[in-house]
Amino acid sequence: MDITLDGDVVRAGQRARERFYDSRGYGRVRGGELDLAPVEAAHLLYRGDIEGVDGMDFRELLTSTAVSEVEFFVYKDLRDRGFYLTPAREGWVEDSEGVDFVVYPRGQGPWDDAVAHRVRVVGERDGLPAASLGDCVLSVVDEESEITYLDTDRPEVAGTSDPSVPATAGDLLAERAVCWDPPAALYERAFYGQRLDEDAVQLSLVEAAYLAREGHLSLDGGAEAVVERGHDVEGERFDRRLAVYTALRESGVVPKTGFKFGADFRTYADAESVENLGHSERLVRVLPTEYVFEPRDLALDVRLAHGVRKTMVFALTDGAGVEWVAVERLTP
Amino acid sequence: MDITLDGDVVRAGQRARERFYDSRGYGRVRGGELDLAPVEAAHLLYRGDIEGVDGMDFRELLTSTAVSEVEFFVYKDLRDRGFYLTPAREGWVEDSEGVDFVVYPRGQGPWDDAVAHRVRVVGERDGLPAASLGDCVLSVVDEESEITYLDTDRPEVAGTSDPSVPATAGDLLAERAVCWDPPAALYERAFYGQRLDEDAVQLSLVEAAYLAREGHLSLDGGAEAVVERGHDVEGERFDRRLAVYTALRESGVVPKTGFKFGADFRTYADAESVENLGHSERLVRVLPTEYVFEPRDLALDVRLAHGVRKTMVFALTDGAGVEWVAVERLTP
Incomplete structure (x- = not known):
């Protein structure tokens, strides 16, 4: 069997087509003859199905630049x-x-x-x-x-949680806000913030900025003061996180901090109340649209999400629209 | 009870000392009277144990710059x-x-x-x-x-695995090396590399560089060629990883890739053979000495390690010595 390397294609002839394409799906047929990619030829060599490519054995082909x-x-x-x-x-x-x-x-x-x-x-x-x-x-x-x-x-992001709540007032602290006497729905139904005591609820800066923009929260300086504070402590990242938070809330999904999982948010698609939250289904990491992963970091995120029975979702945004990318381990 | 803010100390007097220091450990005694840090005074205010600090209630003190x-x-x-x-x-x-x-x-x-x-x-x-x-x-x-x-x-790093193996030869590929006919001990006892087939063993660049430096592996260009390739594909990070790999091997610990866990290495302290490896105890992430964590990334690493029953260890190095820092979740 005469098998030769011709540029980036391995030419293997008609008998090879019968043996390797027709019965085992190697290569591509061109005029009744078989073309192989070098990686396919290397696999046939590795298995001992062919004896050489242009006189190269497996070791020589693998250490060459062809494969x-x-x-x-x-x-x-x-x-x-x-x-x-x-x-x-x-x-x-x-x-x-x-x-x-x-x-x-x-x-x-x-x-x-x-x-x-x-x-x-x-x-x-x-x-x-x-x-x-x-x-x-x-x-x-x-x-x-x-x-x-x-x-x-590219997953769909949709839920059934209503993001609107009766209006309330709050104070802006260094990196959060506090509502001293909010309506019960703020925390108990819509799951904004965390309880500070039986009355007061503390809000993260993204929660406070979203609520203030929607007209549900009044505080000194309004939404602008919160966004400005966000910029002070996080820079442009705050705009991205607020864009993603807003997109999630507008899709009926409840985002809460994902800090314990090293993510931006964990999300609940069908939270009816704090007492009836269910399991958060996804972890969301917010990234700039042009972000380039190191595969190791991607492996880390996906492994962690898998370990806590959630799906890892990346939210890519330049501060306006959001693209969603889900990544999960696969065993082919 | 007269409680005043004096610079960054809250002065609370002798009766407060009896009530809050002697029986509950708040503050510090100075000449029989009680000094409180503002955060302690805020807690006493929050609990309702005192009524005000310089006329401020809890809300006013918490939103002030004093706390x-x-x-x-x-x-x-x-x-x-x-x-x-x-x-x-x-x-x-x-x-x-x-x-x-x-x-x-x-x-x-x-x-x-x-x-x-x-x-x-x-x-x-x-x-x-x-x-x-x-x-x-x-x-x-x-x-x-x-x-x-x-x-x-600051954990001790020590194990009982012997890093030396009979000498062998290999080929350098793009980002790894292959030993086509190595001694069985290379993989089976000392756990270098991975099997490519029954004979050949593939080595990572750090493994190949370490073995070549120790005189256990010969290949074209020697250890220098491997290190140079490492620099080409990883830059200075390769020096740091090789320094940590070497320190681990010299301590009797077997490092293998931690990629699936998003780390540099997983380590086995007492591996006797591939068949008797046991559970890898630690995940190691290699960082430059001057590295500054974002707490979120630290939370991610530690959470993942915990989930796979390992301890997260950071190896800080400038390419020469290595400092080890272990971080684990704690419930006080």
């Missing part, structure tokens, strides 16, 4: 898990944008129409633009070549 | 938990450096010698220099005024 080691590890892992997959080259698959492999449902292959996962390969040191996530599976290869799969999605 | 709201929340929380405590002012307690409150064991007070906790009060937006941790309890007040207690310590 990315992280792509090879992911390709091998997915094959080991029983999937057929195709390198996402232009012309090889329908939509190659932003992904490295198109993975078919188990038992299916490139002859079928179904796609199980669109997989992007990421080394643990590669920067990962947050806005590029939402419709792919990340396969992150760490420095010891272990692979973590993370499914990314 | 920090976050200090008040922590003071109140510790009192609610049944502790007596003293503001860590110079001359009021023995060692006031770096802490805000000295907390006595339950049932004891400022008349006794024992100290249960030395507590530093931190707002969730305050920067927290990593090197300042190690002998205090952090009480972090989040934006909704909930308090998270974190105990910080």
Whole structure:
């Protein structure tokens, strides 16, 4: 079998097509012959199904620049898990944008129409633009070549909690506000703030800014004074957090601090009252639209959320609109 | 009872001493009379034990600049938990450096010698220099005024694993090395790398750099080539990680990647073999000596470590020596 490297394609001929494409889904057919991506050829070499590529053995091909080691590890892992997959080259698959492999449902292959996962390969040191996530599976290869799969999605954010409350008054402290005698609904139904004693309720700066803007809270200097204080202590981050807080409340979702989980907010979609809160379903981290993740930080957030039975959601905003990206661990 | 604010001290007289110091451990005695810190006076006001400070009621004192709201929340929380405590002012307690409150064991007070906790009060937006941790309890007040207690310590790092292995050879790939036919001890006893197949073992760049420096691994260009590659992909962070990896191995501890936990390493103190690894006890995050934490990130790391039954340890290094700081959740 004559197998040669031609630029970034491995040409393998017609017999290879019968053996490797028709029965096992490797490569792409061109005029009855088989083209392989180098990573596919490396896998066939690794398995001993072919003997060489242009005279190179597996070791030589893997240490050459023709094959990315992280792509090879992911390709091998997915094959080991029983999937057929195709390198996402232009012309090889329908939509190659932003992904490295198109993975078919188990038992299916490139002859079928179904796609199980669109997989992007990421080394643990590669920067990962947050806005590029939402419709792919990340396969992150760490420095010891272990692979973590993370499914990314654009979730709907919607709940049934009414954010409006009877108006009340408060005092602005250094980094929070206090309502000394608020209506019971403020805390008990709409779940704003925390009790300071039987009467008084303390509010975070985002809660106070939102309530003041909505006309539910009056304090010296109004909403502007709260937002200004927010800027003093958090800078632009405060605008982003307030935009996300507002978007959540307007969607009927109750956001409370996510500090204990290292996040900005934990959220309750259907809170009816403090006594009937249920489990908070999501952790929300607020990020600038142009944020670039380190994969390690992403792994940290997703792992923690999983451990407390919540879904990690990133809220990307420039202070106006909000894009939501959910990331969860996946075992393909 | 005549109670006045005099600079940053509240003067409360002799009867207050009998009522509040002698029986409940508030304040400090000066010539038979009682001095209170404003936060203590605020607590007495809050409880209704005194009626005013210079004509101010609780609301006026809390919204004044005399009392920090976050200090008040922590003071109140510790009192609610049944502790007596003293503001860590110079001359009021023995060692006031770096802490805000000295907390006595339950049932004891400022008349006794024992100290249960030395507590530093931190707002969730305050920067927290990593090197300042190690002998205090952090009480972090989040934006909704909930308090998270974190105990910080300087742990011993020691284990019983032998880091030396018979010499072998390898190839350097883009971000790792591969030993194609290493001695079994490399992976099976000393737990370097991961199996690629029955023979070959892949090593991370820190593992390869350490082994090459120790003379256990030969590859083209030697240890220098690996370190150079490390710099190419990680910059100075690679020096820090290699310094910490080396310190761990030299202490008899086996470090493996902590990527799945968002950390640099997970560590095994008494690994005898891959088959007899036991549970990894610690997660290690490598940081520059001058690193300043955001409390939220610290909460995230510690929460995750707790959830996987490990202790979070920060390794502070400028590339040479390593300082270890352990941080764990505490319920006082």
